[in-house]
Amino acid sequence: MRDELLALQTQLSYQEDTIAQLNEVVTRQQRDIERLTEALAQLKKQFDEMPSEQLDAQEELPPPHY
Structure with missing residues (x-):
């Protein structure tokens, strides 16, 4: 019985450590x-503020392989 209790406590300790590591990963990913969401919003704002003439001029350039 004592060995089983020790095994369960050991397993619980490993699980708690794994949960803490996973929490750190999820927090970093968030x-x-x-x-990245903020950077994308800034890029979208910059793109929306570009004058349409500038966009049209870029579209008319021939591809680099010509």
């Missing part, structure tokens, strides 16, 4: 997602 920060990355928030940072």
Whole structure:
């Protein structure tokens, strides 16, 4: 009985450590997602603010392989 209790306590300890590591990963990923979302919003704003003449001029350039 004592060995079984010790085995369960050991297993619980490993699971708690794994959960803590996973929590750190999820937290870091959430920060990355928030940072990337903000960067995307800034790029979209810059693109929307570009004058249409500038966009048209870029579209008329021939491809680089010509």
